[in-house]
Amino acid sequence: MARTGRRPGQTQTKEDILAAARNQFAARGYGGATIRGIAAEAGVNPALVHHYFGSKDQVFVAALNLPFNPSALVETILDGPRERAGERVVRLFLGLWREPETRAPFLALLRSVATSPEVARQLRTFLETAVLTKMAAALDLPLLRLTAAASQMLGLAMVRYVLSAEPMASATDDEVVDLIGPVIQGYLTP
The missing domain is CATH 1.10.357.10 (Tetracycline Repressor, domain 2)
Known part of the structure; x- marks a missing residue:
């Protein structure tokens, strides 16, 4: 069960969500990945994913921060x-x-x-x-x-x-x- 509320100490929540999103999209494709799956992998509540990124489309766009120029x-x-x-x-x-x-x-x-x-x-x-x-x-x-x-x-x-x-x-x-x-x-x- 994902914890709710703010994590104690310095937070990397947004980065953790992006890492989980990349893993979920890579493993399941756009159609198979879900906000709940991303949140579960990141160890956060799905509402926090929505808070940072909005929709699944927006999470995907953010996750596409490709590692090259x-x-x-x-x-x-x-x-x-x-x-x-x-x-x-x-x-x-x-x-x-x-x-x-x-x-x-x-x-x-x-x-x-x-x-x-x-x-x-x-x-x-x-x-x-x-x-x-x-x-x-x-x-x-x-x-x-x-x-x-x-x-x-x-x-x-x-x-x-x-x-x-x-x-x-x-x-x-x-x-x-x-x-x-x-x-x-x-x-x-x-």
């Missing part, structure tokens, strides 16, 4: 020879998924886009404005090519991290880069 992501991809940009994309992508604290928000997103048009819209808007449009302009490529590369990377995430399909799930980063890097490079080559 989109501008830095684009800069990293563009920093180096253009003929190796596909390799950099795949290495960067794998690096973002490697650590559990960065993987959880991405899992939450992937599992949730299928059950929530709003979440799908949010992810699409994020990809278009923060990453794809900037890369298309910097590489002087049609947005369609960058969207195709993104679809390849999202497919990789689904197979490797959501479905855990073998042998892709246990392949080394170098094996994945050697396999997928040239495909992404094809999209990035005029």
Whole structure:
């Protein structure tokens, strides 16, 4: 049973709720996660989740505080020879998924886009404005090519991290880069 009232001492309640929300969305997707489940994991009353965030949608948006700067992501991809940009994309992508604290928000997103048009819209808007449009302009490529590369990377995430399909799930980063890097490079080559 979750305790009610203010926690004694210095509080990290909001951070605890966000951590629990990320875990719940990652494990259950947007449709399966509940305010009650988030509150139970955080050890708080559901009313406190509503107090800090309002609705489940608002908790999800707050939980999506992704652990990277989109501008830095684009800069990293563009920093180096253009003929190796596909390799950099795949290495960067794998690096973002490697650590559990960065993987959880991405899992939450992937599992949730299928059950929530709003979440799908949010992810699409994020990809278009923060990453794809900037890369298309910097590489002087049609947005369609960058969207195709993104679809390849999202497919990789689904197979490797959501479905855990073998042998892709246990392949080394170098094996994945050697396999997928040239495909992404094809999209990035005029």
